[in-house]
Amino acid sequence: DTGVSQNPRHKITKRGQNVTFRCDPISEHNRLYWYRQTLGQGPEFLTYFQNEAQLEKSRLLSDRFSAERPKGSFSTLEIQRTEQGDSAMYLCASSWQGLAGGPGANVLTFGAGSRLTVL
Amino acid sequence: KNQVEQSPQSLIILEGKNCTLQCNYTVSPFSNLRWYKQDTGRGPVSLTIMTFSENTKSNGRYTATLDADTKQSSLHITASQLSDSASYICVVSASGYSGNTPLVFGKGTRLSVIA
Numbered sequence: 314d315t316g317v318s319q320n321p322r323h324k325i326t327k328r329g330q331n332v333t334f335r336c337d338p339i340s341e342h343n344r345l346y347w348y349r350q351t352l353g354q355g356p357e358f359l360t361y362f363q364n365e366a367q368l369e370k371s372r373l374l375s376d377r378f379s380a381e382r383p384k385g386s387f388s389t390l391e392i393q394r395t396e397q398g399d400s401a402m403y404l405c406a407s408s409w410q411g412l413a414g415g416p417g418a419n420v421l422t423f424g425a426g427s428r429l430t431v432l
Numbered sequence: 433k434n435q436v437e438q439s440p441q442s443l444i445i446l447e448g449k450n451c452t453l454q455c456n457y458t459v460s461p462f463s464n465l466r467w468y469k470q471d472t473g474r475g476p477v478s479l480t481i482m483t484f485s486e487n488t489k490s491n492g493r494y495t496a497t498l499d500a501d502t503k504q505s506s507l508h509i510t511a512s513q514l515s516d517s518a519s520y521i522c523v524v525s526a527s528g529y530s531g532n533t534p535l536v537f538g539k540g541t542r543l544s545v546i547a
Contacts, residue, residue, distance in 0.1 A: 317475075355521055355537035356476070404475050420466070421535070423475035 317424035319405050325430045326395055333391045334427040338407030345388050346421065347380055348404040349373065356404055362388060363410070395431045402426045434459040436524050438538035445545055449512055453541045455505040455522035463525040467496050467507050470519045470540065479507070479520075512545045519543070 318337040326332050338345045343364050348356035359378070360370045364385040374380075377395075382388040392399055406421040436457045445451050457465070464483045468476035480489045480496040482505070489496050493510045509516055519540040526536070 319475075353539070353542075355539045357537075358535070402473075406475075420464075420478065420481055423468075423477070426473070426475045428473065 317405055317407055317422050319424035319427050321427060322425060323428045325432065327432050328397060329394055331391065331393045332395060332429060333389055334403050335387060335389050336405030336424060337387045338405070339422055340386070342407035342409050342422075343385075344408045344410050345382055346406040346408070347388070347390050348406065350402045350404055350426070392429070397431045400429055400431045402428050434526065434536045436522055436536045436538035438522050438541050440541060441539070442542040443544070445512055445543070447512060447514055447545055447547050451509050451512060451543065453507045453520050453543070455507070455538055457503050457505070457522070457524045457536070459524040459526050459536050461526060462500060465498055465505050466523045466525070467494070467505075468521045468523060470521055472518070476521055509543075514545050514547065517543060517545045
């Protein structure tokens with residue numbers, strides 16, 4: 314297993330275009346998270362999946378954003394009609410969360426991120 | 433409100449020197465606290481994870497401490513190297529949730545190690 318993989322690593326697009334990012338999590342992990350990070354800030358939660366079910370979405374995730382994890386494995390994050398304010402690093406992370414939870418639960422492994430620049 | 437505050441915001445030290453980064457949190461109920469290292473343009477990489485009962489945990493030249501009573505953690509870096517230049521992010525996890533286990537991120541401390 315090579316960890317969490319994200320593609321593309323960099324994307325430059327013009328305002329109004331659609332972009333899609335892909336995340337391949339660690340294969341044994343049942344949870345997959347998307348975060349957004351801007352310069353000088355910590356990651357901000359966008360959404361997460363438990364297997365193929367999208368269980369929570371942040372208010373940061375406007376209608377232009379959609380995420381899928383169709384088979385409970387890889388995930389895609391699509392941004393429609395991009396705006397300059399969408400420029401950020403989009404981080405994917407995965408984890409194993411058992412039913413019992415516990416103090417060691419939900420330890421995230423992050424991918425290298427996909428950097429989006431909207432001109 | 434669950435919050436994680438880190439200090440200092442940025443730090444510049446000479447190669448070979450030691451430094452300590454601070455993290456104060458108000459997350460409750462507490463589950464665990466992690467320190468991540470994030471190189472510029474990369475995703476965060478886990479350094480340590482500490483639960484309620486752990487006071488100290490080391491990972492090479494990195495030593496994290498946790499005081500659950502005062503809700504403070506520190507990350508001490510010994511004999512700094514140029515490759516330690518990065519952002520260090522403190523993340524606190526709440527417990528007791530059957531759904532998403534909320535993770536509260538600090539904004540990070542930007543460390544620059546210079547020769």
